[in-house]
Amino acid sequence: MNNTMKASYLNSVEMANRYRSKALDVPGRRILVTQFSGTEQEDDLSVPANCNGYGRIRHFQRSRVAEWPDNPLPIDPARHYLQLVPADAIEAQVFQNAVCNWRCWYCFVPFRLLDANTKHSSLMGVSELIDLWEKEPQPPAMIDLSGGQPDIVPEWIVWTINEIRSRGLDRKVYLWSDDNLSTDYFWTALTDAEREFIRGYAGYGRVCCFKGFDDESFSFNTSAAPNEFSLQFDRIARLINLGIDIYGYATFTCPNVANLGSKMSVFIDRLRAISDYLPLRVVPLQIWPYTPTSGRFNILRSQSLENQRAAVLEWSEKLERLYPSSWLERAIYEIPLREVV
Numbered sequence: 422m423n424n425t426m427k428a429s430y431l432n433s434v435e436m437a438n439r440y441r442s443k444a445l446d447v448p449g450r451r452i453l454v455t456q457f458s459g460t461e462q463e464d465d466l467s468v469p470a471n472c473n474g475y476g477r478i479r480h481f482q483r484s485r486v487a488e489w490p491d492n493p494l495p496i497d498p499a500r501h502y503l504q505l506v507p508a509d510a511i512e513a514q515v516f517q518n519a520v521c522n523w524r525c526w527y528c529f530v531p532f533r534l535l536d537a538n539t540k541h542s543s544l545m546g547v548s549e550l551i552d553l554w555e556k557e558p559q560p561p562a563m564i565d566l567s568g569g570q571p572d573i574v575p576e577w578i579v580w581t582i583n584e585i586r587s588r589g590l591d592r593k594v595y596l597w598s599d600d601n602l603s604t605d606y607f608w609t610a611l612t613d614a615e616r617e618f619i620r621g622y623a624g625y626g627r628v629c630c631f632k633g634f635d636d637e638s639f640s641f642n643t644s645a646a647p648n649e650f651s652l653q654f655d656r657i658a659r660l661i662n663l664g665i666d667i668y669g670y671a672t673f674t675c676p677n678v679a680n681l682g683s684k685m686s687v688f689i690d691r692l693r694a695i696s697d698y699l700p701l702r703v704v705p706l707q708i709w710p711y712t713p714t715s716g717r718f719n720i721l722r723s724q725s726l727e728n729q730r731a732a733v734l735e736w737s738e739k740l741e742r743l744y745p746s747s748w749l750e751r752a753i754y755e756i757p758l759r760e761v762v
Contacts, residue, residue, distance in 0.1 A: 429644075437604050441606065494753065524644045572598075698748070
């Protein structure tokens with residue numbers, strides 16, 4: 422790789438440090454949260470933004486398209502915790518932080534909403550956000566802390582759990598957060614007591630997204646350096662070892678399908694090295710075009726939408742060979758995750 426190509430990669434660490442300083446007010450327990458009104462993302466919302474424009478309702482659906490694996494996240498873990506009857510959908514109240522240190526080309530969020538842009542975001546108190554949610558006519562029983570990259574400000578999770586508990590809503594609210602595994606602030610910014618506080622809330626689930634299945638697809642998707650792909654495995658392993666209820670997404674858009682079978686085998690083996698059954702907690706996400714992505718397409722990115730279909734077939738076939746049907750059909754929240762040895 423020549424120096425010109427290396428210089429084109431994002432400086433993920435510098436970006437995360439810079440954004441964290443803008444996106445967090447510790448004394449005020451405030452987080453920089455997106456205001457959706459007048460943004461490109463607003464055009465893609467199925468229902469109007471709520472919570473004074475700082476929230477949106479997301480309708481999670483189990484099934485997408487015929488050849489793609491069904492997505493039980495976060496439907497099944499949430500409905501199980503809330504003691505709701507099984508179903509193929511759930512509504513969530515989403516709050517979206519306004520920073521991310523990667524630039525996934527397929528992201529449904531406009532890049533200007535990931536750049537601590539105060540024209541479309543404000544520092545909002547966590548108690549204020551929960552107040553806004555409670556005042557909604559029919560507040561969903563699930564809250565999704567999304568992004569952006571929520572783990573640039575992991576205090577958000579601590580403060581939200583504290584608000585839920587202080588209001589006596591422990592058994593009435595399921596909390597879900599996204600994590601693209603791009604930072605270590607969960608370990609460097611939080612205390613042991615805060616991490617234990619998160620681990621101790623049974624109604625919390627965390628989904629970690631693998632942005633590709635190898636160094637090449639990862640860098641193609643994120644614009645981050647290829648070596649950061651391996652860090653994703655280290656980071657999810659630590660979270661699993663802590664005892665948090667962890668799930669995974671994976672995006673399979675890639676610039677080519679050369680040696681696809683062997684590459685997917687290596688990806689699955691790396692997941693299994695963390696936990697024998699971790700692949701069964703990872704759901705491939707199909708990438709769709711959204712309004713903000715319309716100007717980001719080029720020949721390779723357009724082709725990658727087709728390449729992801731070949732990749733997901735390899736994924737599904739390999740899992741079917743590795744695990745008996747009794748495991749493949751098990752509820753995702755029942756899949757055990759052993760400690761890292």
